[in-house]
Amino acid sequence: MNFYGVKAIYNFEMSRMRRTLMQSVLSPVISTCLYFIVFGSAIGSRMGNIDSIEYAAYIIPGLVMLSLLMQSISNASFGIYMPKFSGTIYEVLSAPVSYVEVVLGYVGAAATKSVILGLIILATARLFVDYSVLHPFWMLSFLVLTAVTFSMFGFIIGIWADGFEKLQIVPMMIVTPLTFLGGTFYSIDMLPEIWQTISLFNPVVYLISGFRWAFYGVSDVHVGISVGMTLLFLVACMGGIWWIFKTGYRLRT
Amino acid sequence: MQPDISVKNLNKVYEGGFQALKNINLEINRGEIFALLGPNGAGKTTMISIICGITNLSSGEVRAAGYDIVKDYRKARGTIGLVPQELNTDSFETVWNAVSFSRGLFGKAPNPAHIEKVLRDLSLWDKRNNRIMTLSGGMKRRLMIAKALSHEPRILFLDEPTAGVDVELRRDMWEMVRKLREDGVTIILTTHYIEEAEEMADRIGVIRQGEIILVEDKDQLMSKLGKKELRLQLQNKLDKVPGELILEPVELSEDGYELIYTFDSQQEQAGVARLLRTLGDIGIEYRDLRTRESSLEEIFVGLVHEQAAG
Numbered sequence: 001m002n003f004y005g006v007k008a009i010y011n012f013e014m015s016r017m018r019r020t021l022m023q024s025v026l027s028p029v030i031s032t033c034l035y036f037i038v039f040g041s042a043i044g045s046r047m048g049n050i051d052s053i054e055y056a057a058y059i060i061p062g063l064v065m066l067s068l069l070m071q072s073i074s075n076a077s078f079g080i081y082m083p084k085f086s087g088t089i090y091e092v093l094s095a096p097v098s099y100v101e102v103v104l105g106y107v108g109a110a111a112t113k114s115v116i117l118g119l120i121i122l123a124t125a126r127l128f129v130d131y132s133v134l135h136p137f138w139m140l141s142f143l144v145l146t147a148v149t150f151s152m153f154g155f156i157i158g159i160w161a162d163g164f165e166k167l168q169i170v171p172m173m174i175v176t177p178l179t180f181l182g183g184t185f186y187s188i189d190m191l192p193e194i195w196q197t198i199s200l201f202n203p204v205v206y207l208i209s210g211f212r213w214a215f216y217g218v219s220d221v222h223v224g225i226s227v228g229m230t231l232l233f234l235v236a237c238m239g240g241i242w243w244i245f246k247t248g249y250r251l252r253t
Numbered sequence: 254m255q256p257d258i259s260v261k262n263l264n265k266v267y268e269g270g271f272q273a274l275k276n277i278n279l280e281i282n283r284g285e286i287f288a289l290l291g292p293n294g295a296g297k298t299t300m301i302s303i304i305c306g307i308t309n310l311s312s313g314e315v316r317a318a319g320y321d322i323v324k325d326y327r328k329a330r331g332t333i334g335l336v337p338q339e340l341n342t343d344s345f346e347t348v349w350n351a352v353s354f355s356r357g358l359f360g361k362a363p364n365p366a367h368i369e370k371v372l373r374d375l376s377l378w379d380k381r382n383n384r385i386m387t388l389s390g391g392m393k394r395r396l397m398i399a400k401a402l403s404h405e406p407r408i409l410f411l412d413e414p415t416a417g418v419d420v421e422l423r424r425d426m427w428e429m430v431r432k433l434r435e436d437g438v439t440i441i442l443t444t445h446y447i448e449e450a451e452e453m454a455d456r457i458g459v460i461r462q463g464e465i466i467l468v469e470d471k472d473q474l475m476s477k478l479g480k481k482e483l484r485l486q487l488q489n490k491l492d493k494v495p496g497e498l499i500l501e502p503v504e505l506s507e508d509g510y511e512l513i514y515t516f517d518s519q520q521e522q523a524g525v526a527r528l529l530r531t532l533g534d535i536g537i538e539y540r541d542l543r544t545r546e547s548s549l550e551e552i553f554v555g556l557v558h559e560q561a562a563g
Contacts, residue, residue, distance in 0.1 A: 002327070008357025012346075019345060087341030091400070094305040094335050095358040096327040252309050 005097040009105025010112075013079050017113050024075070025117055028067045032121045035063050036128040039185060050187050051218040057131040060122070061212040062184030065146065068118045069179060069204070072147050073171045076110035076154030081161055084250075093252060099245035103155065110151035111144070118143050131215065138223075139214035145230050146207055152237035159250050178204045183212075188220045203229060255319050256280040257408050257439040258304065263313035265299055265463075273299040275463040277313070281456075286430065286440045288450035288471075291460035297443040298338060300460070301410050305335045318407055331359060334406030338413045340393045344386035348377055348396060351385060352403045359404035371399045374429065391422045398429070409433060411442045415449060427453055451475075475546075482545045483514040483525060488538040497535050501528060512539075 017024045040056035047055040083089040092102060125131065133139050161167045182204030188196050199205050200221070210226025213219035219226065244251065258281035265274040274296050281287045291297050302308035304315055306326060315322045320329035343351060352368050372378045375395040380388060388396065394414070401409060411430070415423040423446075430440055430453055444450055450457060450471075457474055459467040467474075490509040501524075504513045512532075516524045532539065 002360040004357045004360050004362060008354050011357075012350075012354050015346075015350065082343075086343060087337075087339055088343055090305075090307055090335070090337055090341060091355060091358060093307045094330060094333070096330040096360055097358065098327075248309055252307065 002095075002097050002101050005095060006101045006105045006108070009092070009097075009102065010109045013075075013106060013109030014112065016079070017075075017109075024071075024113060025120065028071055028117055029120055029124055032063050032067050033124055033128070035059070036125055040129055050190075051216070053216050053218065054129075056129040057216075058187075058212075059185055060125050060129060060131050061215050062179075062182075062208045064118050064121050064125075064143075065204070065208050065211050066176075066179045066184055067121055068114050068143065068146055069150050069175055069207075070171055071117050072110055072114040072150035073154035073157060073175060074167075075113050076107055076151040077158035077161065077167050077171075078154075079106045079110055080155055080158035081167055084158075089251070099241070102245075103152070103241055107148065107151045107155055110154060111147040114147040114151065115143055118147070133215050134217045135214045139211070142207070142211045142214055142226075142230070145227075145234065146211070149230060149234040149237060152234065152241060156237060156240045156244065159244050162250070175204075178202050179208075183208045183220055203233060206230065254283060257283045257318055258441065259314075259316040260300070260304070261314045263300070263303065263315060264311045265296075265303060265308070266311045273463050274303075277460075277463075277465055279458060279465060279468065281439060281441060283439055284434060284437050285455040286434055286442060286453050287456050287458060288454035289441060289443045289458045289460060290447065290450055291443075295460045296463040297460055298412055299463075301335070301412055301441070301443065305333055305410060306330050327360075331404070332407045334401035334404065334409045336397045336401045336409070336411045336414050338416065340390065340397065342385045342393055342396060345384060347382055347384055348372065348388070348399075349381040351396065352399050355400040356403035359406075361404045367405065368403060371402050374432075375399050376425075391418050394418055394422075395426075398426075402433075406438065408439045408441070411440060411444075413443055413445060415444065415446060423449070481516055483516070483528070484543050484545070485512045485514070485532070485539040486510060486541040487512065488540055491537070495535055495537065497531050498528070501531075503528070 036056070039059055044054075044056040044059070049055065050058045083092060097105075157167065157170050181199065182202050183199070188199045188205060191199060206221060206226040206229035209220040210223050210230065213223045213226070243249070258279070260277050260279040263274055263277040264272065266272045277296075277300065289297050289300070299308060303310045304317060304322060306322060306329075310323075317329040318332040320326075320332070322329040346354070349368065349372075352372065353363065356364065356368065369378065372381055375398060377392065377395055377399060380392060385393065385396065394417070398411075398414065414430075415426055418426065427449070430442070434440055442450065442454065454471050457467070457469055457471050458465055487510050491505055491512075492509060494503055494505050494512070498512075502515050504515075505511070506513060514525070514528055
């Protein structure tokens, strides 16, 4: 195991986060605060409770998950895309590091940043809404598992992308709509039956449902299914990354 | 002694079917400076990229410091430092962090003393806290070398290291390369400046259209394929080459005041002595003479054209 190699990549990526603190941390925190103010305090005060939970508190897990997904993808895709774009990837490819170590460095840093951000958003939410965490262990487990899984997904996007536009397409055109339609602002039980069935094909439903269960003990789907679906996506991403390194897809000619 | 780089039957065929390397066989010895010359697109960078692990090989076997670059890639890559052709750097990082990153990536524990030595040797110490974007082109080139040396490699690849570098800095780099060789580092150099290869290399390899067409000790190559030219400035103008010299490789300059005798380096003594004796015999006087040796560049151009024609 090239421990120093992993550490070098990890530290390099974390130092990029420190250099771009405004963009990496402040910007998503401010955006999420605006959601809390608009949907939580302004509109939320006129909404009824959902599953006996105050609306402003109900949307917290979904909003944290929204930031977590977007930032995990963005951090990891940008992390591996930039060396490709600037040409410095030659150094990683010629170094004595295995692909597992490369992934540990890049994905580990991206996931760390996302988890830190998720915790900052949770702490900030406390300023606006009073909420509780019923299962702290599971809350943290979902946070870490989702951050790792979607950082891997972001890593794949970063390898696939051959321009900045492609880096944005998947998060903006697919992940954001799926998150908004995945029960961030409502329970899927509130939808007509046909839309409930369609919603079950949205993987983000399982993430938000499981995460909300960790907070309040209520969920749209059973928590075991949420864990299973997240692990399934994790395995799929691992398979994708394994294939990329095996074939050298868009990395080695 | 086991060679530091051993390439056997190496082939590289790109996806589109283009064969960049054709059955390359090459051995580079420990501690030598090997210059790989070839026209653009000949396959120099492809070969370096394969040895360093950036490009996959299609078939063949490559060993670095005795380690197979595929099966034993960790050990093989750990011995190699690469200075690529392009100035690929992370503009926002500082010089110190960039060099330290390279050392870590190659699995070496932090060693500030070594990083300091490398930066001082390359006159970058004063810039250690500067962001790379603030460096000049020459400094960036030196930074690339510092990054390659950060993990104390035993083999160093320099792919066009002095491209776009001013004359003074080029001389400094040559000096540094010689010093590295003295420290036992094997250096493989590709360059467009043949003068650079002539100045530094122990052995020369010429690659053309993916094939190695020659590998030779530099001095032997210069002596074997090099030409010498003897120019005699005459006292009196001649209209044509005298009949006594008609069988010799002698030409008359346009103004008729110079006789030019071209000969192989190895035949030097016998031919020149005969020529001067004949001139004395037929009463042609000269007031000055000078010799000029062909450069590696002329040999290289001759070789590449010869192969292209043949």
